[in-house]
Amino acid sequence: MELKQTPIPLPVLGRVQPRLALSRHLELGVRPNLKTPTEFTNISVDVLEPSGESIGGSILRYGSHTRIITTLALGIREDGGHLDNDASGTIYPILEISRGRVGAPTDEEMSLAQKLFELIKINKVIDSNNLRVGPLGTQIESTIEYPEEEDELQTKRYRYVITANIQVFGRSGPLFDLIWRLMMIALEQCQLPRVYQEANDFKGSQMRVAVRMRGRQLVKEDVGIESLKFDMSNKIPLVTPGSPRPSLLLCFKFGVFEGQVLSDIEGEVEELSVDSVFYLIREENSSVIRHISVQGKAVDYSHLVAALAMSGAAGTS
Amino acid sequence: MSDRRRITAPGNTYFPRVGAENKTSTRPRDSNNTPASFYLTSNIVLNANGSSYLEVDKFIIQAQVFGPRPIKGSYMDRGCVSVECKFLSLIRQNGSDSKSMSGLEHRIASFVETCLVLSILLDKYPKSTIDVFINVLAADDDGIDESKIQRLTAWIVNCTSVAIVDSGIEVKDIVTCGQTLVGDEGTLKVDLQGRGLQALVAIMPMRNDEIVGLWMDGSSKGTTDYSLAMASSIEMAKTVRSNINSYLLQDQ
Numbered sequence: 001m002e003l004k005q006t007p008i009p010l011p012v013l014g015r016v017q018p019r020l021a022l023s024r025h026l027e028l029g030v031r032p033n034l035k036t037p038t039e040f041t042n043i044s045v046d047v048l049e050p051s052g053e054s055i056g057g058s059i060l061r062y063g064s065h066t067r068i069i070t071t072l073a074l075g076i077r078e079d080g081g082h083l084d085n086d087a088s089g090t091i092y093p094i095l096e097i098s099r100g101r102v103g104a105p106t107d108e109e110m111s112l113a114q115k116l117f118e119l120i121k122i123n124k125v126i127d128s129n130n131l132r133v134g135p136l137g138t139q140i141e142s143t144i145e146y147p148e149e150e151d152e153l154q155t156k157r158y159r160y161v162i163t164a165n166i167q168v169f170g171r172s173g174p175l176f177d178l179i180w181r182l183m184m185i186a187l188e189q190c191q192l193p194r195v196y197q198e199a200n201d202f203k204g205s206q207m208r209v210a211v212r213m214r215g216r217q218l219v220k221e222d223v224g225i226e227s228l229k230f231d232m233s234n235k236i237p238l239v240t241p242g243s244p245r246p247s248l249l250l251c252f253k254f255g256v257f258e259g260q261v262l263s264d265i266e267g268e269v270e271e272l273s274v275d276s277v278f279y280l281i282r283e284e285n286s287s288v289i290r291h292i293s294v295q296g297k298a299v300d301y302s303h304l305v306a307a308l309a310m311s312g313a314a315g316t317s
Numbered sequence: 318m319s320d321r322r323r324i325t326a327p328g329n330t331y332f333p334r335v336g337a338e339n340k341t342s343t344r345p346r347d348s349n350n351t352p353a354s355f356y357l358t359s360n361i362v363l364n365a366n367g368s369s370y371l372e373v374d375k376f377i378i379q380a381q382v383f384g385p386r387p388i389k390g391s392y393m394d395r396g397c398v399s400v401e402c403k404f405l406s407l408i409r410q411n412g413s414d415s416k417s418m419s420g421l422e423h424r425i426a427s428f429v430e431t432c433l434v435l436s437i438l439l440d441k442y443p444k445s446t447i448d449v450f451i452n453v454l455a456a457d458d459d460g461i462d463e464s465k466i467q468r469l470t471a472w473i474v475n476c477t478s479v480a481i482v483d484s485g486i487e488v489k490d491i492v493t494c495g496q497t498l499v500g501d502e503g504t505l506k507v508d509l510q511g512r513g514l515q516a517l518v519a520i521m522p523m524r525n526d527e528i529v530g531l532w533m534d535g536s537s538k539g540t541t542d543y544s545l546a547m548a549s550s551i552e553m554a555k556t557v558r559s560n561i562n563s564y565l566l567q568d569q
Contacts, residue, residue, distance in 0.1 A: 051455075055335060065363045069454065071405065075330040092326045100365060100383030100448055102401060105322050113324050161330045167405065167452070169379070170362045193335060225331045232335065 019273040022257060031262065032269040040252070040264040040314045045182060047189045055162075056190040060182040063266065065170040068178055070186050075161035076133065076195070076225060084159060089126040090117055091187070092161065095179070097168040112176055113166075115293070116183060123281070123290050125187060125246045130238055133158035137196030137231065144196045144231055158225070160192050162238070173253075173266040174277050174295075180251035188246045191235035195228050248284040251291075252311040253277060256299055261306045263314070280307055287312070352495070352508040352553050355472070357564055359483040365450075367484025371476035377455035378473055380480040385445035396442030398434050402426040402451040402473070404461065421461060425470050426451070432474055432494070432519040432530035438487040447486060449477055467517045467532060468510045471496035474519050474530070475557055482565060490521035491561060492529055495553030499542045507553050513537070516546035522558045526551055 014021040014032055025032050035041065041063045048057035048071065057071035072091070095113045097106070105113075120126065136158075137146040164186070166179060239246060255265035255274030265274055276296030282289050292304065355373035362368035367382035385396055402425045429451065437447065451473055453461075461469060474494035482491060498506045500513040514537040519530030537543060 050335075065361065069405065073332065074335055075326050075332045077327055077330040092324050094323050094325070098362070098365075098381065098450065098452075100381065100450060110322055117324050161326045163326050165405075169381075170364060172363065226333075228333070230333055230335045 014269040018269045019257075021269050022273045025269075026257070026260065033267040035264070035266070037260065038263050038310050038313070040310075041266055043178065043181060045185045047185060050191075055192070056186055057164075058182050058186040058189070060178055062178050063172060066172050066178070067169045068166065068175075068182050069169075070164050070166045070179075070182050072186055072190055073163045073165070074192065074230075075163060076158050076228065077161055078225065079132070079157035079159050084128070086121070086128050088121050088124040089128040089131040090121040091126070091164050091183075093117055093164040093166055093183075095166040095168070097171050097175070099171070108175075112179060115176060116179060119180070119281070119291060120183070120187075123249060125184070125249070126238060127240060127243070130192075130236070130240060131160045131162075133160060133195050134236070136228070137194060139196050139198045139229065144234070146194060146196070146234075158195065158228070162190070173271050174279075176279050177251040177253040177264075180249075180281065181247075184246040184249055188239055190238040192238055193230040193232050194234045194236065196231055197227065198229060244283075249281055249290060250284050250311070251279060251281045252307070252314065253279050254303075254307045254310070256297070256303055259300075261303050261310070263307075263310045278304075278307070280304075280311055282308070282311055349504070349506045349509065352556055355560075357476070357479060357561070359479050365484075367480045367482070367486070369476050369480035369483055371472060371479075373472050375455060375457045376453070376469055376472055378469075378476045379452045379454055380473070380477040381450045381452075382447065382477075382480045382484040382486065383450070384447035384484070385442040385486065386448070388444055388446045393444050395439040396437070396445045396447055397439070398430060398437060398447045398449065400426045400430040400433065400449045400451065400477075402429065402453070404453045405455070421463075421466055425466065425473060428470055428517075428530060428532060429474055429477055432492045433477065433481065435529040436478075436488045436490055436492045436521060437481070438489060441487050449480070451477060463534075464512070464515075465510045467515045467534060468496050468508065470494070470532070471508075471517055471519075475561065479561060479565075490523040490527075491558065492519050492521055493554045493558040493561065494519040494530070495550035495555075495557065497546050497549045497553060499537060499546050503538065503542070505545060505549055507549055514542050514546055516543070516550045518547055518550035518554060520551055520554050522555055526555075 010021060021032060031037065043060060043062050045058050045060045048059060050056055054071040055074045060068040093113045093116050095109045097109055135147045135149065137144045164183065168175060253264060255262045255270060256276045257274045262270065265271060265277065276294055276299055278292060278294040278299050280289065281291035353373050355371060357369065357371050359369040361370050362381050365381040365383055369380050371378045402422045404422060471494040474492060478491045478493060481488060494517065496508055496515065496517045498509050498511050498513050498515050500506060500511060514533065514535045517532040518528060521527045521529060533543065
């Protein structure tokens, strides 16, 4: 009996034997997602206007189907004194990847959020001083006055807390580079409202500055954190103008498959078959590398060099 | 207890109610007797079985359908449907903190579920589950409250129905929804929110306008208001349905 050979279409092969499918694609010089080995998928990011509860945010479009939305929310807390002496601040991200299930966060969600939390700090994206609430203003009738300098009489210091809610729709591959891009642009555009108190909050509302005696010292009356007001018409940028722009820190992802570096891996076949995935954060228009992280097998130095060259070409275009 | 699996803000953080400085109001519509124009598209999320996206006024709604998926456990002769509804964190909801799932979300999800269960041919999907996830991505600047929930729900039902069609799950008919308001002064307003008697009716227009969901809230001056609101809601549902039909036909 003659056995007939059954050809397996490539999409099916990608499901059952992703490594074989990928190597066959690469022999032809094109990847399963129809990119060349050094090509990057188009990314576009739009800034979201503050609305409702958010003080900013951004939306990222990657390829034709991946959409990521982040919104930044503002909190305030009392300054922890010496505990808050770090030079660099960070944000508190909560990440959700839409996958048709509910419940506890997945490992990927947890590790991505942790990575973002740490790398924002390590890369000194946010100056810790910018998270300090400046001298509190005082509202007298319809005008708000802000003292030039920190008032000696003010006993409590406050800090801004920024939380980010990140929603991923249509995940098509490793996500950290996309989340980084999105977050850098959101943070760059983010503005923090100045904080003031209403004069009525002081005891003895007729007085311009309420003071009381503590021993032989004059102390400004404390008001509860809940009664602080936010001046939405007077905002300070989170990132000081003139300092290095966060959006110039570009993040790229690469995969290594059988000794070959593939840019911007995307799609199920590539994600399943690559030996390692690595991320590279570099400054735009310079060769300074800020961060490299590798998942999976160890990566050769030559792979990094190749990746750096690819990212350079992508960064300038 | 704090959630140790997520990176949450320090415990002593207070989240104030800040809002946008300039509130943009929804542009008034020309006529009170026609539903608002809307933008609808489907099949936008690749890793869901079906998905749709709808914009109407300031609402942006996205629905994803996953399934039929097999369930663990003993054999069941029919499928089951679950609906989750979530507002994006930036949407302010009156009377709830942003940390827990709100009452509004629960109410919307259970209404949508009631409507869908009656339209899906569940006998065709034994021992499986059909999971619907609804995300409300944007709303008016001043948030969502009781007075807006019905109008939002109407559009969520319409959006979800299209996502179900996109997923290829067999249905008796596409459920469509209409919403009307009979104002305090007795005037009828189609697809508008406000004070008075609000009616939300979900029907299956191809099955003799069978009503699969009904929700009425508010006060009225007499029983005629109820029949008026219901009749015009069905009318609106039919108008929306003919729009959905033409969308689905040009999609082929």
